[in-house]
Amino acid sequence: MKRKAFSIDFNTHQTTYIMVDVxxxxxxxPYLNRDGVDSEFKDIRSILKENLRNKDKYxxxxxxxxxxxxxxxxxxxxxxxxxxxxxxxxxxxKRFIVMVELLLFKKSQKIPKQTRSRIxxxxxxxxxxxx
Amino acid sequence: MNSYSNSEGLEGLTNFFVSxxxxxxxxxxxxxxxxxxxxEVERVADEKKLNRKDLAALIGTSPSYITQLFxxxxxxxxxxxxKFQKALDVTFEIKANQxxxxxxxxxxNLGQICEQQNKLRGFWTFHxxxxxxxxxxxxxxxxxxxxxxxx
Numbered sequence: 001m002k003r004k005a006f007s008i009d010f011n012t013h014q015t016t017y018i019m020v021d022v023x024x025x026x027x028x029x030p031y032l033n034r035d036g037v038d039s040e041f042k043d044i045r046s047i048l049k050e051n052l053r054n055k056d057k058y059x060x061x062x063x064x065x066x067x068x069x070x071x072x073x074x075x076x077x078x079x080x081x082x083x084x085x086x087x088x089x090x091x092x093x094k095r096f097i098v099m100v101e102l103l104l105f106k107k108s109q110k111i112p113k114q115t116r117s118r119i120x121x122x123x124x125x126x127x128x129x130x131x
Numbered sequence: 132m133n134s135y136s137n138s139e140g141l142e143g144l145t146n147f148f149v150s151x152x153x154x155x156x157x158x159x160x161x162x163x164x165x166x167x168x169x170x171e172v173e174r175v176a177d178e179k180k181l182n183r184k185d186l187a188a189l190i191g192t193s194p195s196y197i198t199q200l201f202x203x204x205x206x207x208x209x210x211x212x213x214k215f216q217k218a219l220d221v222t223f224e225i226k227a228n229q230x231x232x233x234x235x236x237x238x239x240n241l242g243q244i245c246e247q248q249n250k251l252r253g254f255w256t257f258h259x260x261x262x263x264x265x266x267x268x269x270x271x272x273x274x275x276x277x278x279x280x281x282x
Binding site (some may be wrong): 039040042043046047050052053054055056057076077 | 156158159162163166167169170173174177198201202203204
């Protein structure tokens with residue numbers, strides 16, 4: 001079954017859309033509203049909307065072919081080490097970034113086995129995009 | 132709660148965007164100027180297959196300082212920009228673009244976006260959660276709505 005994602009922001013030329021998975025929005029949105037996280041998320045949104053490169057803020061979760069379309073937003077300020085795993089879809093010259101799942105307190109440098117399998121699952125999600 | 136389609140959630144979202152994006156934030160502006168430069172640094176470094184350690188060695192600093200810059204916890208200075216230019220054998224071009232107030236609505240008014248998008252798809256309904264009218268206007272609104280109590 002297709003999952004749903006709704007748009008929360010887009011750039012002036014409407015070529016990049018930042019969206020949230022409807023099913024996980026109840027955990028992702030309150031997190032993004034937290035003090036400190038909100039300003040970091042504002043930075044990440046602007047980086048994405050301006051199409052800038054910054055591997056410390058947004059990076060491909062590059063470990064498997066099944067997860068080629070999965071990226072992670074990194075929240076690292078104030079001794080935080082959290083991730084939001086995103087699925088990036090590109091079509092018709094537009095880039096759709098769907099925030100899918102929140103992972104709090106990443107501890108080790110390596111991606112744990114459990115998270116790896118989650119990322120693979122995220123990579124396989126199909127979306128109906130709601131605007 | 133499995134879905135985010137309730138009004139409480141949308142209120143939080145609206146407040147979040149309005150309060151975050153409408154006020155002028157000098158620190159944010161500083162970081163964005165830096166991110167634009169660092170984006171080019173990262174692009175050129177990738178082309179030249181340089182990692183953070185190489186980059187740090189080239190400009191005579193530590194890899195952790197580079198990481199702090201990319202994370203936005205420290206702000207780059209002109210000297211470091213000059214060092215990046217020299218190390219990467221590039222020149223950063225500076226171009227000023229006029230900000231277009233009419234086009235910049237996506238950051239400023241989520242309500243407007245929701246309204247426009249609702250016309251197309253009808254999935255979300257937009258409600259203004261932070262009315263800005265004064266006391267007199269409140270009274271008029273209440274009377275027009277048929278409510279007797281003062282708003």
